[in-house]
Amino acid sequence: AKTSLFLWNWIWTPLSLVRSCRRQGIAEHPRSLPIWQLLSFSKFVRLNLDSWTGLIELGHQEKVFYFVAGTKVRMSIRDPSLVRQILIDNATCYSKPSFIRSLKILGNGLFSASGDLWDNQRQLLGRIFHTKAIKNHFESILTSALKVTEMWGNELENNCREVDINQEFLDIMVELIGKIAFDADLSIPSGNLSMISKSFKRYLHNKWQICFGPAATIPWYKILNMHLVKEIYEDECQLSNLVKEVIKNRQCSNASTLDEVDHDPILIDRLLDAKSLVSSCNISTGQVLDNCLTFLLAGHETTSSLLSWTVYLLSLNQLWQERARAEVQEFFSWHMHWKNLTNLKLINMILFESLRLFPPQPVIGRHCMKKNLVGEYEVDKGMEILIPIAALHRDQDLWGDDANEFRPSRFANGINGACKDPSAYLPFGTGPRTCIGQTLALTEARTILAVMLDNYAWELSPAYKHYPHVTLTLQPKFGMPILITKL
Numbered sequence: 001a002k003t004s005l006f007l008w009n010w011i012w013t014p015l016s017l018v019r020s021c022r023r024q025g026i027a028e029h030p031r032s033l034p035i036w037q038l039l040s041f042s043k044f045v046r047l048n049l050d051s052w053t054g055l056i057e058l059g060h061q062e063k064v065f066y067f068v069a070g071t072k073v074r075m076s077i078r079d080p081s082l083v084r085q086i087l088i089d090n091a092t093c094y095s096k097p098s099f100i101r102s103l104k105i106l107g108n109g110l111f112s113a114s115g116d117l118w119d120n121q122r123q124l125l126g127r128i129f130h131t132k133a134i135k136n137h138f139e140s141i142l143t144s145a146l147k148v149t150e151m152w153g154n155e156l157e158n159n160c161r162e163v164d165i166n167q168e169f170l171d172i173m174v175e176l177i178g179k180i181a182f183d184a185d186l187s188i189p190s191g192n193l194s195m196i197s198k199s200f201k202r203y204l205h206n207k208w209q210i211c212f213g214p215a216a217t218i219p220w221y222k223i224l225n226m227h228l229v230k231e232i233y234e235d236e237c238q239l240s241n242l243v244k245e246v247i248k249n250r251q252c253s254n255a256s257t258l259d260e261v262d263h264d265p266i267l268i269d270r271l272l273d274a275k276s277l278v279s280s281c282n283i284s285t286g287q288v289l290d291n292c293l294t295f296l297l298a299g300h301e302t303t304s305s306l307l308s309w310t311v312y313l314l315s316l317n318q319l320w321q322e323r324a325r326a327e328v329q330e331f332f333s334w335h336m337h338w339k340n341l342t343n344l345k346l347i348n349m350i351l352f353e354s355l356r357l358f359p360p361q362p363v364i365g366r367h368c369m370k371k372n373l374v375g376e377y378e379v380d381k382g383m384e385i386l387i388p389i390a391a392l393h394r395d396q397d398l399w400g401d402d403a404n405e406f407r408p409s410r411f412a413n414g415i416n417g418a419c420k421d422p423s424a425y426l427p428f429g430t431g432p433r434t435c436i437g438q439t440l441a442l443t444e445a446r447t448i449l450a451v452m453l454d455n456y457a458w459e460l461s462p463a464y465k466h467y468p469h470v471t472l473t474l475q476p477k478f479g480m481p482i483l484i485t486k487l
């Protein structure tokens with residue numbers, strides 16, 4: 001039985017998918033003989049998916065093409081109308097791709113589940129991230145932003161200091177998601193915040209290696225590279241134990257907010273209540289853990305990426321930095337209130353432009369579970385779909401000749417005014433699986449950026465090395481050292 005399964009998964013399915021693509025005249029990359037393709041594949045993947053320039057270069061290839069990575073056949077699709085069909089119209093035919101499903105820490109949580117299991121959890125957790133609920137967290141967000149910027153001020157030498165802003169943002173976001181989702185202080189013991197973000201980072205990097213690196217092509221590569229496997233196992237244990245402890249503490253404190261009038265429950269209470277009640281949203285103990293880990297990861301990696309790249313872009317565009325600061329000082333500094341965030345029009349435009357140029361999740365993937373028609377193409381069961389958001393966001397046919405430039409004013413009249421086809425702008429995805437945390441993310445980003453602009457001016461440090469690095473999110477590989485000056 002094992003031999004038949006091996007032959008089916010490793011030989012029959014990929015060959016039949018390739019045959020189907022060829023029959024439909026879908027372009028193939030790289031063009032080569034099948035055996036050579038298998039051997040050269042890890043190189044292609046490394047060139048195009050692991051590296052940022054490679055990912056952007058996908059924008060110069062055909063809008064639809066296919067490629068083979070070991071046993072996986074993937075179709076890259078960057079035509080907005082086809083993307084809409086996959087993510088919205090035919091959404092039920094697709095689940096999350098093999099890379100996401102291989103992330104054991106996400107288990108069957110909201111990000112990775114499909115079908116009824118996903119539907120149940122989305123219904124359960126939707127309310128927690130509505131605007132009204134996020135409004136209640138504004139004070140926590142503001143307090144964290146003020147605390148961190150004050151701390152930088154205490155450590156200034158000659159009014160100036162070098163800060164790795166990427167690590168700072170990762171730490172702030174871990175602390176914030178700890179407060180917002182679990183009502184827990186993850187900054188204790190000292191160094192815990194960085195430990196958490198570094199553990200997630202190493203875990204994602206190693207898993208990416210296995211999914212898209214040489215391991216995708218060479219069978220049993222994992223056995224040969226036990227070091228990688230050991231690190232993955234260590235990170236899984238460390239992160240699960242940490243979250244198990246948080247859950248245990250919450251259960252012991254019995255501090256559910258469900259009974260409080262006018263207060264939406266926080267994530268952990270909602271999950272624990274659903275576990276204990278026999279309700280339409282009943283979930284298992286494992287799913288409580290999976291979701292806590294999912295939100296801990298999704299709640300810090302993405303928003304810190306958005307903030308880091310925004311700070312980078314404002315370092316290179318000092319005029320925009322000054323204009324944004326003037327806006328903050330006019331509408332926000334004197335009264336740091338939730339309502340005043342909506343007055344920060346330039347900040348909004350800057351964040352939208354940053355999400356366009358450096359989307360924190362630069363690729364969206366899907367796995368086809370049921371044969372379906374996408375445009376004129378038949379997509380067979382087993383095909384993996386790759387939607388290169390980063391390439392879509394820089395497509396000159398859609399965004400104009402200045403697609404690669406930082407020009408926040410393109411968003412002056414919203415997304416519709418910025419792009420010929422607004423469905424080509426997908427920083428938070430679209431359709432039923434659209435990002436559940438986008439209101440929270442944008443509130444955090446606006447507040448933290450506003451507080452930072454109000455207190456500091458900054459430029460890139462000469463030590464900065466530009467190397468955007470793709471794993472699940474887009475992060476500066478060697479951190480982002482900037483020089484901050486107190487105003």
Ligand code: HEM
Pocket residue numbers: 110111112122177294295298299300302303306359360361364365426427428429430432433434435436437438440441442
């Ligand atoms: C700038 C920040 C963020 C960006 C750019 C972003 C991006 C995305 C994208 C593109 C998706 C769709 C993925 C897909 O279709 O496969 C997604 C889904 C998701 N995001 Fe975010 N995200 C951000 C912040 C957050 C935050 C702060 C949280 C949680 C607190 C969060 C939690 C999730 C979850 C749980 C899903 C899965 C939703 C589902 O499948 O129902 N995200 N995000």
